[in-house]
Amino acid sequence: MYARYLKRFKAHLSALLLSLVTLLTPSIVYAAEGHNHDHSSPSDTATPEQRTATAFSKREFAVTQLSRDGMYRVSLFSDQAPIPLKKIHTWTVHLETIAGDVVEGAKLYVFGGMPIHKHGFPTKPKIEQYLGNGDYTVEGIKFDMPGSWEMRFNIQDKEKQDRAVFHIELR
Amino acid sequence: MRYFTLNCGNLGWAGGNSGLFTNLIKYFTYLTPFLLLGYCAANLAAQTQTDASLALLENVHRWSADELSDLKRLMLESLGPPPNIDNNRVAEKDGAAILGHKLFFDKRLSLNGQVACASCHQPERYFTDGLSTAQGIATVLRNTPTIVGIRHSQWFFLDGRTDSLWSQAMGPLENEREHGGNRAQYAHRVYADTKLRRDYEKLFGVMPALHDTSRFPQQAGPVADETARQNWQKMGTEERNAITEVFVNLTKSIAAYELLLNPSPAKFDRYVKAALAKDEHDMREIFTAEEAQGLRLFISKAMCTLCHNGPLFSDFGFHNVATPPRSLKAYDWGRYKGVDAVLKSEFNCRGVYNDSKEKSCEELDYIVSDKDHTLGSFKAPSLRNVSKTAPYMHAGQYQTLNQVIHHYNNPPSTKVGKSDLMDIDLNPSERTQLEAFLHTLDSEIAAEPKWLREPSLE
Numbered sequence: 140m141y142a143r144y145l146k147r148f149k150a151h152l153s154a155l156l157l158s159l160v161t162l163l164t165p166s167i168v169y170a171a172e173g174h175n176h177d178h179s180s181p182s183d184t185a186t187p188e189q190r191t192a193t194a195f196s197k198r199e200f201a202v203t204q205l206s207r208d209g210m211y212r213v214s215l216f217s218d219q220a221p222i223p224l225k226k227i228h229t230w231t232v233h234l235e236t237i238a239g240d241v242v243e244g245a246k247l248y249v250f251g252g253m254p255i256h257k258h259g260f261p262t263k264p265k266i267e268q269y270l271g272n273g274d275y276t277v278e279g280i281k282f283d284m285p286g287s288w289e290m291r292f293n294i295q296d297k298e299k300q301d302r303a304v305f306h307i308e309l310r
Numbered sequence: 311m312r313y314f315t316l317n318c319g320n321l322g323w324a325g326g327n328s329g330l331f332t333n334l335i336k337y338f339t340y341l342t343p344f345l346l347l348g349y350c351a352a353n354l355a356a357q358t359q360t361d362a363s364l365a366l367l368e369n370v371h372r373w374s375a376d377e378l379s380d381l382k383r384l385m386l387e388s389l390g391p392p393p394n395i396d397n398n399r400v401a402e403k404d405g406a407a408i409l410g411h412k413l414f415f416d417k418r419l420s421l422n423g424q425v426a427c428a429s430c431h432q433p434e435r436y437f438t439d440g441l442s443t444a445q446g447i448a449t450v451l452r453n454t455p456t457i458v459g460i461r462h463s464q465w466f467f468l469d470g471r472t473d474s475l476w477s478q479a480m481g482p483l484e485n486e487r488e489h490g491g492n493r494a495q496y497a498h499r500v501y502a503d504t505k506l507r508r509d510y511e512k513l514f515g516v517m518p519a520l521h522d523t524s525r526f527p528q529q530a531g532p533v534a535d536e537t538a539r540q541n542w543q544k545m546g547t548e549e550r551n552a553i554t555e556v557f558v559n560l561t562k563s564i565a566a567y568e569l570l571l572n573p574s575p576a577k578f579d580r581y582v583k584a585a586l587a588k589d590e591h592d593m594r595e596i597f598t599a600e601e602a603q604g605l606r607l608f609i610s611k612a613m614c615t616l617c618h619n620g621p622l623f624s625d626f627g628f629h630n631v632a633t634p635p636r637s638l639k640a641y642d643w644g645r646y647k648g649v650d651a652v653l654k655s656e657f658n659c660r661g662v663y664n665d666s667k668e669k670s671c672e673e674l675d676y677i678v679s680d681k682d683h684t685l686g687s688f689k690a691p692s693l694r695n696v697s698k699t700a701p702y703m704h705a706g707q708y709q710t711l712n713q714v715i716h717h718y719n720n721p722p723s724t725k726v727g728k729s730d731l732m733d734i735d736l737n738p739s740e741r742t743q744l745e746a747f748l749h750t751l752d753s754e755i756a757a758e759p760k761w762l763r764e765p766s767l768e
Contacts, residue, residue, distance in 0.1 A: 257732070263678050279676030284615070310379070
């Protein structure tokens, strides 16, 4: 009896094969299409560069550090608290030798921007005035968006040259 | 092996049609359950896929604290007070907006009596004209930007060659491709019209004695037109100053009208409000998953907020985005020329026509003039209602947002200056999502309807 069923089964094997193909084809097609459906996932935001100075909370900034070649102690202060966005405003940079003497009459150049975004300031800031006591005004600073900014100083005093970079995180 | 072949004999080719028919029925009876199973399996596969997508997109309305503060900064209600408009003493006077409104729609302020400000800045097209480059007296070389929300910009024109809204209006009025007229003509137009003259004198005092055409020719101005220019050169200094002052006053009135045109909140703003309130139900009602994902891309992977940031989706700064030049014969240098022009202009912040008492001109003092940053750079437009301002870029090089997004994804080599673009790599779905998001910035203009149509001439 079983042999008879087996015989029937074998006879209709071709029909079974056809059915299997029918069964599998849609799944194969869907699987293939599925690779084309790119599931966009939220991307990581850019990691900020490593900071060499810390920004205080409430967007005030007062940081002192050694210049790159160790010739000066450079301090940078925001004149306004909180630090404004999209507005031209002034900062102060204070320059001392490592012995602690204020540096007067130095030639300072300021530039910078957003290093991750590879663009500079939307303005051209300048070291405008010497206020005495080693203090120089940094005028024309404007941050047009929050994020990671850099203020770079080239310092030239008599024959000595050095530079300092300050990282500023704005939220 | 004979079991693996279709026994054609059974199909009845030799035996006749009835045999074939019965066998087909037989085979279908066997096939049907498998077909059904196959169909269900395929559906299950598809459903699993969709469920997986949905599961991922379940998170599409979940925003981190950092992302929420980014979104808040893009909300219209985060818009602070506009920059100083002290340079224009009639900026906020109703009478000035009324006069300005009339002048804005007045076709007679042109060479051929056919071109008004509203000819290119059409209210029904969000104050643009739907053309690649504008059409005045002749074809203009750049795209018409919108005026809506423009009060928040520090610089005007695509190259920022003026630093006040009123001094911008002087440009097209005396440009030979746009209005093609001259300042004496415009002064005479107002002088000869009882109502316009009445409106003017209420704001600015008595007009000069323009009926004396020996002193004040009908056509005169520092323009391209030969006759007008020669007349201008022959005029005395006093007369030229008087005409210029009238011209400046007219443009200050036009500016007072333009200051009234601002965007109202969009669907985007409602979505962010819901997001800040952590109301997921509302968020899902307001934004589709596609739009929310587009927003996510906008503030992250697509890097749009590098330039299109703030409540008006623009920093109104100058950026080089490697746009293909309108003409390979004459490149448009953009901001590079604009800086020169604004610094030299007698109508800039430092000039005598600036009504501000303080006269602090910091934007000019600290202007970026480095060729590296300015060559081929143009002002980033606001993206609010961007779906209404096609074609896009400084000479309308792209007809659709799809093309714009494609450009940013795959920019051509920069022909003018250095590109500011970062590499982004959006796949087709992401580009669609980004485009869907941009449409959520559509809104009305927040001005009374009367300002959005031709004025009554009373």
